[in-house]
Amino acid sequence: xxxxxxxxxxxxxxxxxxxxxxxxxxxxxxxxxxxxxxxxxxxxxxxxxxxxxxxxxxxxxxxxxxxxxxxxxxxxxxxxxxxxxxxxxxxxxxxxxxxxxxxxxxxxxxxxxxxxxxxxxxxxxxxxxxxxxxxxxxxxxxxxxxxxxxxxxxxxxxxxxxxxxxxxxxxxxxxxxxxxxxxxxxxxxxxxxxxxxxxxxxxxxxxxxxxxxxxxxxxxxxxxxxxxxxxxxxxxxxxxxxxxxxxxxxxxxxxxxxxxxxxxxxxxxxxxxxxxxxxxxxxxxxxxxxxxxxxxxxxxxxxxxxxxxxx
Amino acid sequence: xxxxxxxxxxxxxxxxxxxxxxxxxxxxxxxxxxxxxxxxxxxxxxxxxxxxxxxxxxxxxxxxxxxxxxxxxxxxxxxxxxxxxxxxxxxxxxxxxxxxxxx
Ligand code: FES
Ligand SMILES: [Fe+2]
Numbered sequence: 001x002x003x004x005x006x007x008x009x010x011x012x013x014x015x016x017x018x019x020x021x022x023x024x025x026x027x028x029x030x031x032x033x034x035x036x037x038x039x040x041x042x043x044x045x046x047x048x049x050x051x052x053x054x055x056x057x058x059x060x061x062x063x064x065x066x067x068x069x070x071x072x073x074x075x076x077x078x079x080x081x082x083x084x085x086x087x088x089x090x091x092x093x094x095x096x097x098x099x100x101x102x103x104x105x106x107x108x109x110x111x112x113x114x115x116x117x118x119x120x121x122x123x124x125x126x127x128x129x130x131x132x133x134x135x136x137x138x139x140x141x142x143x144x145x146x147x148x149x150x151x152x153x154x155x156x157x158x159x160x161x162x163x164x165x166x167x168x169x170x171x172x173x174x175x176x177x178x179x180x181x182x183x184x185x186x187x188x189x190x191x192x193x194x195x196x197x198x199x200x201x202x203x204x205x206x207x208x209x210x211x212x213x214x215x216x217x218x219x220x221x222x223x224x225x226x227x228x229x230x231x232x233x234x235x236x237x238x239x240x241x242x243x244x245x246x247x248x249x250x251x252x253x254x255x256x257x258x259x260x261x262x263x264x265x266x267x268x269x270x271x272x273x274x275x276x277x278x279x280x281x282x283x284x285x286x287x288x289x290x291x292x293x294x295x296x297x298x299x300x301x302x303x304x305x306x307x308x309x310x311x
Numbered sequence: 312x313x314x315x316x317x318x319x320x321x322x323x324x325x326x327x328x329x330x331x332x333x334x335x336x337x338x339x340x341x342x343x344x345x346x347x348x349x350x351x352x353x354x355x356x357x358x359x360x361x362x363x364x365x366x367x368x369x370x371x372x373x374x375x376x377x378x379x380x381x382x383x384x385x386x387x388x389x390x391x392x393x394x395x396x397x398x399x400x401x402x403x404x405x406x407x408x409x410x411x412x413x414x
Contacts, residue, residue, distance in 0.1 A: 017370040065349075264351050305348060
Protein backbone atom coordinates (compact mmCIF):
# COMPACT_ATOMS: atom_id res chain seq x y z
CA UNK A 1 0.00 0.00 0.00
CA UNK A 2 2.29 2.73 1.34
CA UNK A 3 -0.82 4.90 1.14
CA UNK A 4 -1.73 5.17 -2.53
CA UNK A 5 -5.20 4.88 -3.99
CA UNK A 6 -7.80 6.65 -1.83
CA UNK A 7 -5.98 9.01 0.54
CA UNK A 8 -8.52 10.61 2.84
CA UNK A 9 -11.78 12.43 3.32
CA UNK A 10 -10.69 15.52 1.41
CA UNK A 11 -13.85 17.59 1.35
CA UNK A 12 -17.24 17.57 2.99
CA UNK A 13 -20.28 19.57 1.92
CA UNK A 14 -22.64 20.46 4.75
CA UNK A 15 -26.06 22.08 4.42
CA UNK A 16 -26.83 24.81 6.94
CA UNK A 17 -30.03 26.72 7.57
CA UNK A 18 -28.33 30.10 8.06
CA UNK A 19 -24.95 30.87 6.51
CA UNK A 20 -24.08 33.73 8.87
CA UNK A 21 -24.73 31.62 11.95
CA UNK A 22 -22.72 28.82 10.36
CA UNK A 23 -19.80 31.20 9.77
CA UNK A 24 -19.88 32.31 13.41
CA UNK A 25 -19.77 28.67 14.46
CA UNK A 26 -17.26 27.11 12.07
CA UNK A 27 -14.98 30.11 11.54
CA UNK A 28 -15.20 32.40 14.57
CA UNK A 29 -15.72 29.76 17.23
CA UNK A 30 -14.11 26.60 15.89
CA UNK A 31 -11.32 28.49 14.15
CA UNK A 32 -11.52 27.08 10.64
CA UNK A 33 -10.09 29.48 8.08
CA UNK A 34 -12.55 30.93 5.57
CA UNK A 35 -10.71 30.88 2.25
CA UNK A 36 -13.52 31.76 -0.14
CA UNK A 37 -17.12 32.89 -0.12
CA UNK A 38 -19.72 32.61 -2.88
CA UNK A 39 -22.46 35.07 -1.98
CA UNK A 40 -24.62 34.12 -4.95
CA UNK A 41 -24.56 30.40 -4.22
CA UNK A 42 -24.66 31.07 -0.49
CA UNK A 43 -21.57 28.97 0.17
CA UNK A 44 -18.44 29.42 2.20
CA UNK A 45 -15.26 27.39 1.80
CA UNK A 46 -13.05 26.64 4.79
CA UNK A 47 -9.89 24.80 5.70
CA UNK A 48 -8.08 23.81 8.87
CA UNK A 49 -4.70 25.43 9.31
CA UNK A 50 -2.50 22.36 8.75
CA UNK A 51 -4.18 21.24 5.54
CA UNK A 52 -2.37 22.07 2.34
CA UNK A 53 -5.38 21.82 0.04
CA UNK A 54 -7.35 24.96 -0.71
CA UNK A 55 -10.37 23.90 1.35
CA UNK A 56 -11.91 20.89 3.03
CA UNK A 57 -15.28 22.11 4.34
CA UNK A 58 -17.99 23.64 2.16
CA UNK A 59 -20.99 25.13 3.95
CA UNK A 60 -24.07 25.75 1.83
CA UNK A 61 -27.21 27.55 2.92
CA UNK A 62 -30.28 25.43 2.23
CA UNK A 63 -33.72 24.83 3.67
CA UNK A 64 -32.67 21.45 5.05
CA UNK A 65 -29.76 20.64 7.33
CA UNK A 66 -27.56 17.60 6.70
CA UNK A 67 -24.94 16.28 4.35
CA UNK A 68 -24.53 17.52 0.78
CA UNK A 69 -21.72 15.15 -0.18
CA UNK A 70 -18.46 13.60 0.89
CA UNK A 71 -15.47 13.79 -1.45
CA UNK A 72 -12.42 11.57 -0.99
CA UNK A 73 -9.09 12.60 -2.40
CA UNK A 74 -7.19 9.94 -4.34
CA UNK A 75 -3.50 9.76 -5.11
CA UNK A 76 -3.52 10.81 -8.77
CA UNK A 77 -5.62 11.05 -11.91
CA UNK A 78 -4.68 7.50 -12.97
CA UNK A 79 -6.27 6.29 -9.72
CA UNK A 80 -9.54 7.91 -10.79
CA UNK A 81 -9.30 6.25 -14.19
CA UNK A 82 -8.63 2.87 -12.56
CA UNK A 83 -11.39 3.18 -9.97
CA UNK A 84 -14.20 4.17 -12.32
CA UNK A 85 -14.81 0.72 -13.90
CA UNK A 86 -14.49 -0.93 -10.51
CA UNK A 87 -17.17 1.29 -8.99
CA UNK A 88 -19.37 0.52 -11.97
CA UNK A 89 -18.69 -3.20 -11.70
CA UNK A 90 -19.81 -2.97 -8.10
CA UNK A 91 -23.13 -1.78 -9.48
CA UNK A 92 -23.11 1.96 -8.94
CA UNK A 93 -23.76 4.49 -11.67
CA UNK A 94 -20.83 6.87 -12.03
CA UNK A 95 -21.29 10.48 -13.15
CA UNK A 96 -18.44 12.67 -14.44
CA UNK A 97 -17.90 16.17 -13.12
CA UNK A 98 -15.52 18.31 -15.16
CA UNK A 99 -12.53 20.07 -13.65
CA UNK A 100 -13.46 23.48 -12.28
CA UNK A 101 -17.13 22.73 -11.66
CA UNK A 102 -16.13 22.41 -8.04
CA UNK A 103 -13.84 25.39 -7.48
CA UNK A 104 -10.07 24.84 -7.31
CA UNK A 105 -10.68 21.17 -8.06
CA UNK A 106 -9.82 18.75 -10.85
CA UNK A 107 -12.35 16.37 -12.38
CA UNK A 108 -14.50 14.29 -10.09
CA UNK A 109 -16.39 11.00 -10.18
CA UNK A 110 -19.71 10.96 -8.41
CA UNK A 111 -22.02 8.16 -7.31
CA UNK A 112 -24.61 7.37 -4.67
CA UNK A 113 -23.61 4.98 -1.90
CA UNK A 114 -25.92 2.07 -0.98
CA UNK A 115 -26.62 4.06 2.20
CA UNK A 116 -28.01 6.93 0.11
CA UNK A 117 -25.12 9.38 0.49
CA UNK A 118 -23.59 11.32 -2.40
CA UNK A 119 -19.91 10.51 -2.70
CA UNK A 120 -17.24 11.91 -4.98
CA UNK A 121 -13.63 11.11 -5.79
CA UNK A 122 -11.09 13.69 -6.95
CA UNK A 123 -7.35 13.67 -7.49
CA UNK A 124 -6.45 17.31 -7.80
CA UNK A 125 -7.10 20.43 -5.82
CA UNK A 126 -5.15 23.66 -5.71
CA UNK A 127 -2.84 23.69 -2.72
CA UNK A 128 -2.36 26.87 -0.74
CA UNK A 129 -0.34 25.39 2.10
CA UNK A 130 -0.40 25.80 5.84
CA UNK A 131 1.39 29.23 5.93
CA UNK A 132 4.75 27.66 6.86
CA UNK A 133 6.02 27.09 3.34
CA UNK A 134 7.76 23.92 2.25
CA UNK A 135 11.46 24.83 2.55
CA UNK A 136 12.78 25.11 6.09
CA UNK A 137 9.20 25.46 7.21
CA UNK A 138 9.70 25.57 10.97
CA UNK A 139 6.90 24.30 13.15
CA UNK A 140 4.89 27.27 14.38
CA UNK A 141 2.65 29.36 12.17
CA UNK A 142 2.27 33.02 13.01
CA UNK A 143 0.18 34.00 15.99
CA UNK A 144 -3.50 33.83 15.09
CA UNK A 145 -3.28 31.14 12.43
CA UNK A 146 -4.09 28.44 14.99
CA UNK A 147 -7.10 29.64 16.91
CA UNK A 148 -10.55 28.69 18.20
CA UNK A 149 -10.68 24.95 18.87
CA UNK A 150 -7.14 24.63 17.39
CA UNK A 151 -8.27 22.20 14.70
CA UNK A 152 -5.45 20.61 12.73
CA UNK A 153 -7.49 18.97 10.01
CA UNK A 154 -10.70 17.39 8.79
CA UNK A 155 -10.46 13.75 9.85
CA UNK A 156 -13.52 11.55 9.22
CA UNK A 157 -17.28 11.38 9.06
CA UNK A 158 -20.00 9.03 10.26
CA UNK A 159 -22.88 8.44 7.87
CA UNK A 160 -26.25 6.95 8.76
CA UNK A 161 -28.38 4.87 6.45
CA UNK A 162 -29.49 1.39 5.39
CA UNK A 163 -27.29 -1.23 3.62
CA UNK A 164 -24.19 -0.50 5.65
CA UNK A 165 -22.72 -3.94 4.94
CA UNK A 166 -22.91 -3.11 1.22
CA UNK A 167 -21.09 0.15 1.93
CA UNK A 168 -18.48 -1.76 3.86
CA UNK A 169 -18.01 -4.15 0.95
CA UNK A 170 -17.65 -1.24 -1.48
CA UNK A 171 -15.01 0.44 0.63
CA UNK A 172 -13.12 -2.79 1.23
CA UNK A 173 -13.30 -4.37 -2.22
CA UNK A 174 -13.21 -1.31 -4.45
CA UNK A 175 -11.44 1.37 -2.41
CA UNK A 176 -9.04 -0.92 -0.50
CA UNK A 177 -10.10 0.20 2.97
CA UNK A 178 -9.75 -2.10 5.99
CA UNK A 179 -12.56 -2.76 8.42
CA UNK A 180 -10.94 -1.63 11.67
CA UNK A 181 -13.93 -2.04 13.97
CA UNK A 182 -17.49 -3.21 13.88
CA UNK A 183 -20.48 -3.03 16.25
CA UNK A 184 -22.97 -5.87 15.92
CA UNK A 185 -26.21 -6.98 17.51
CA UNK A 186 -25.38 -9.49 20.21
CA UNK A 187 -28.05 -11.96 19.11
CA UNK A 188 -28.62 -11.52 15.39
CA UNK A 189 -24.98 -10.58 14.66
CA UNK A 190 -26.31 -7.90 12.33
CA UNK A 191 -23.98 -4.96 11.69
CA UNK A 192 -24.99 -1.81 13.54
CA UNK A 193 -21.90 0.26 12.75
CA UNK A 194 -18.78 -0.19 10.62
CA UNK A 195 -15.50 1.72 10.92
CA UNK A 196 -13.24 1.74 7.88
CA UNK A 197 -9.74 3.02 7.33
CA UNK A 198 -7.58 3.74 4.28
CA UNK A 199 -4.66 4.96 6.38
CA UNK A 200 -2.98 4.24 9.71
CA UNK A 201 -5.81 6.00 11.54
CA UNK A 202 -8.50 3.95 13.32
CA UNK A 203 -11.07 5.22 10.80
CA UNK A 204 -11.47 7.52 7.82
CA UNK A 205 -15.18 6.87 7.40
CA UNK A 206 -17.85 5.08 9.39
CA UNK A 207 -21.41 3.94 8.79
CA UNK A 208 -24.19 3.50 11.32
CA UNK A 209 -27.47 1.78 10.62
CA UNK A 210 -30.39 4.19 10.23
CA UNK A 211 -33.82 3.51 8.75
CA UNK A 212 -33.67 6.54 6.45
CA UNK A 213 -31.03 6.87 3.72
CA UNK A 214 -28.53 9.70 3.47
CA UNK A 215 -28.48 10.75 7.12
CA UNK A 216 -25.58 12.72 8.57
CA UNK A 217 -24.35 11.63 11.99
CA UNK A 218 -21.22 13.76 12.36
CA UNK A 219 -18.13 15.28 10.87
CA UNK A 220 -14.97 15.10 12.92
CA UNK A 221 -11.89 17.26 13.21
CA UNK A 222 -8.48 16.32 14.56
CA UNK A 223 -6.89 18.17 17.47
CA UNK A 224 -3.31 17.85 18.64
CA UNK A 225 -3.95 16.61 22.18
CA UNK A 226 -6.49 15.67 24.82
CA UNK A 227 -5.70 19.03 26.43
CA UNK A 228 -6.97 20.68 23.28
CA UNK A 229 -10.21 18.68 23.56
CA UNK A 230 -10.72 20.17 27.04
CA UNK A 231 -9.81 23.61 25.71
CA UNK A 232 -12.44 23.19 22.98
CA UNK A 233 -14.94 22.06 25.63
CA UNK A 234 -14.28 25.27 27.59
CA UNK A 235 -15.02 27.36 24.49
CA UNK A 236 -18.10 25.26 23.71
CA UNK A 237 -19.35 26.04 27.21
CA UNK A 238 -18.43 29.72 26.99
CA UNK A 239 -20.30 30.23 23.73
CA UNK A 240 -23.28 28.08 24.77
CA UNK A 241 -22.81 25.68 21.88
CA UNK A 242 -25.23 22.75 22.38
CA UNK A 243 -23.29 19.70 23.60
CA UNK A 244 -24.32 16.17 22.72
CA UNK A 245 -21.69 14.29 24.74
CA UNK A 246 -19.15 16.09 26.92
CA UNK A 247 -15.46 15.16 27.01
CA UNK A 248 -15.05 11.40 27.10
CA UNK A 249 -13.18 8.63 25.31
CA UNK A 250 -14.56 6.33 22.67
CA UNK A 251 -14.17 2.62 23.20
CA UNK A 252 -14.32 2.22 19.45
CA UNK A 253 -11.20 3.96 17.98
CA UNK A 254 -10.04 5.13 21.46
CA UNK A 255 -10.34 8.80 20.56
CA UNK A 256 -10.60 11.54 23.22
CA UNK A 257 -13.76 13.24 22.09
CA UNK A 258 -16.44 15.87 22.53
CA UNK A 259 -19.63 16.06 20.45
CA UNK A 260 -21.59 19.24 19.87
CA UNK A 261 -23.98 20.67 17.30
CA UNK A 262 -23.69 23.47 14.76
CA UNK A 263 -26.49 26.09 14.71
CA UNK A 264 -28.40 24.01 12.14
CA UNK A 265 -28.26 20.85 14.22
CA UNK A 266 -25.47 19.08 12.35
CA UNK A 267 -23.33 17.12 14.79
CA UNK A 268 -19.61 17.96 15.00
CA UNK A 269 -16.81 16.21 16.84
CA UNK A 270 -13.33 17.32 17.81
CA UNK A 271 -11.02 14.59 19.02
CA UNK A 272 -7.43 13.55 19.56
CA UNK A 273 -5.60 10.27 19.83
CA UNK A 274 -6.55 6.73 18.92
CA UNK A 275 -4.37 3.82 18.01
CA UNK A 276 -2.28 3.15 14.90
CA UNK A 277 -3.85 0.86 12.34
CA UNK A 278 -1.93 -1.26 9.83
CA UNK A 279 -3.39 -3.41 7.06
CA UNK A 280 -2.58 -6.52 9.13
CA UNK A 281 -4.34 -5.24 12.27
CA UNK A 282 -7.30 -7.53 13.00
CA UNK A 283 -10.86 -6.17 12.99
CA UNK A 284 -12.15 -5.40 16.49
CA UNK A 285 -15.75 -6.36 17.19
CA UNK A 286 -18.08 -4.95 19.84
CA UNK A 287 -21.61 -6.13 20.50
CA UNK A 288 -24.74 -4.63 22.00
CA UNK A 289 -24.02 -6.17 25.41
CA UNK A 290 -21.19 -3.62 25.67
CA UNK A 291 -22.72 -0.51 24.08
CA UNK A 292 -21.67 1.67 27.01
CA UNK A 293 -17.94 0.89 26.88
CA UNK A 294 -18.00 0.79 23.07
CA UNK A 295 -19.45 4.29 22.82
CA UNK A 296 -17.98 6.10 25.84
CA UNK A 297 -15.37 4.28 27.84
CA UNK A 298 -14.89 6.73 30.72
CA UNK A 299 -18.39 6.37 32.13
CA UNK A 300 -19.55 3.33 30.12
CA UNK A 301 -22.93 4.95 29.53
CA UNK A 302 -24.46 4.60 26.08
CA UNK A 303 -26.15 7.79 24.84
CA UNK A 304 -29.61 7.35 23.36
CA UNK A 305 -29.31 10.63 21.47
CA UNK A 306 -26.14 9.30 19.88
CA UNK A 307 -28.16 6.70 18.00
CA UNK A 308 -31.34 8.62 17.28
CA UNK A 309 -30.31 12.21 16.52
CA UNK A 310 -29.12 12.81 12.95
CA UNK A 311 -29.67 15.43 10.26
CA UNK B 312 -42.35 39.09 29.16
CA UNK B 313 -42.82 35.58 30.53
CA UNK B 314 -45.32 33.00 29.33
CA UNK B 315 -46.63 29.69 30.57
CA UNK B 316 -46.13 26.57 28.48
CA UNK B 317 -48.21 23.47 29.00
CA UNK B 318 -47.41 20.11 27.43
CA UNK B 319 -50.55 18.09 27.00
CA UNK B 320 -50.55 14.37 27.83
CA UNK B 321 -47.48 14.78 30.01
CA UNK B 322 -49.15 17.32 32.31
CA UNK B 323 -45.97 19.36 32.22
CA UNK B 324 -45.85 23.09 32.99
CA UNK B 325 -43.00 25.52 32.75
CA UNK B 326 -42.41 29.17 32.02
CA UNK B 327 -40.63 30.66 29.05
CA UNK B 328 -39.51 34.23 28.30
CA UNK B 329 -40.18 35.70 24.89
CA UNK B 330 -36.44 35.67 24.09
CA UNK B 331 -36.00 31.98 24.96
CA UNK B 332 -36.88 28.93 22.93
CA UNK B 333 -39.35 26.46 24.35
CA UNK B 334 -36.93 23.54 24.45
CA UNK B 335 -34.26 25.49 26.32
CA UNK B 336 -36.81 26.55 28.93
CA UNK B 337 -38.00 23.02 29.44
CA UNK B 338 -34.39 21.91 29.97
CA UNK B 339 -33.65 24.96 32.13
CA UNK B 340 -36.61 24.17 34.35
CA UNK B 341 -35.13 20.71 34.88
CA UNK B 342 -38.09 19.17 33.11
CA UNK B 343 -38.09 16.35 30.64
CA UNK B 344 -40.97 16.14 28.22
CA UNK B 345 -39.80 16.78 24.71
CA UNK B 346 -36.85 14.82 23.37
CA UNK B 347 -33.67 16.89 23.29
CA UNK B 348 -31.53 16.54 20.18
CA UNK B 349 -29.50 18.99 18.17
CA UNK B 350 -31.20 22.17 19.45
CA UNK B 351 -30.66 23.70 16.02
CA UNK B 352 -33.77 22.78 14.03
CA UNK B 353 -31.97 20.04 12.12
CA UNK B 354 -32.81 16.67 13.64
CA UNK B 355 -36.56 16.95 14.19
CA UNK B 356 -36.79 15.03 17.45
CA UNK B 357 -38.26 17.96 19.40
CA UNK B 358 -41.29 18.24 17.16
CA UNK B 359 -44.49 19.51 18.79
CA UNK B 360 -47.89 20.68 17.68
CA UNK B 361 -49.04 24.06 18.92
CA UNK B 362 -52.65 23.51 19.98
CA UNK B 363 -53.10 27.01 21.36
CA UNK B 364 -51.07 30.19 21.43
CA UNK B 365 -48.76 32.32 19.32
CA UNK B 366 -45.06 31.91 18.66
CA UNK B 367 -42.17 33.22 16.55
CA UNK B 368 -40.12 30.60 14.68
CA UNK B 369 -36.60 30.62 13.28
CA UNK B 370 -35.67 28.52 10.21
CA UNK B 371 -36.36 24.80 10.66
CA UNK B 372 -35.14 21.98 8.44
CA UNK B 373 -37.69 21.30 5.69
CA UNK B 374 -36.85 17.62 6.03
CA UNK B 375 -38.88 17.68 9.23
CA UNK B 376 -41.16 20.70 8.94
CA UNK B 377 -42.57 21.21 5.45
CA UNK B 378 -45.29 23.66 4.42
CA UNK B 379 -48.02 21.20 5.31
CA UNK B 380 -46.64 20.63 8.80
CA UNK B 381 -46.35 24.38 9.33
CA UNK B 382 -49.94 24.82 8.25
CA UNK B 383 -50.92 22.33 10.93
CA UNK B 384 -48.85 24.34 13.44
CA UNK B 385 -46.31 21.55 13.81
CA UNK B 386 -42.93 23.04 14.73
CA UNK B 387 -39.63 22.23 16.40
CA UNK B 388 -39.61 23.24 20.05
CA UNK B 389 -35.96 24.33 19.85
CA UNK B 390 -36.88 26.89 17.16
CA UNK B 391 -39.92 28.65 18.62
CA UNK B 392 -40.18 31.50 21.08
CA UNK B 393 -43.49 32.18 22.80
CA UNK B 394 -45.61 35.22 22.01
CA UNK B 395 -48.41 34.12 24.33
CA UNK B 396 -49.08 31.23 26.71
CA UNK B 397 -48.70 27.98 24.78
CA UNK B 398 -50.50 24.67 24.81
CA UNK B 399 -48.35 22.02 23.12
CA UNK B 400 -48.67 18.39 22.14
CA UNK B 401 -45.66 16.12 21.65
CA UNK B 402 -45.71 14.72 18.11
CA UNK B 403 -45.06 11.21 16.84
CA UNK B 404 -42.50 8.66 17.89
CA UNK B 405 -40.69 10.90 20.30
CA UNK B 406 -43.37 10.97 22.96
CA UNK B 407 -43.14 7.22 23.51
CA UNK B 408 -39.74 6.68 25.13
CA UNK B 409 -40.31 9.81 27.13
CA UNK B 410 -43.68 8.68 28.40
CA UNK B 411 -42.03 5.42 29.36
CA UNK B 412 -39.39 7.19 31.39
CA UNK B 413 -41.77 9.72 32.91
CA UNK B 414 -45.12 8.03 33.35
S1 FES C 1 -33.62 19.33 18.97
FE1 FES C 1 -33.10 18.87 16.86
S2 FES C 1 -34.66 19.96 15.82
FE2 FES C 1 -35.00 20.57 17.89
FE1 LIG D 1 -16.09 10.43 15.07
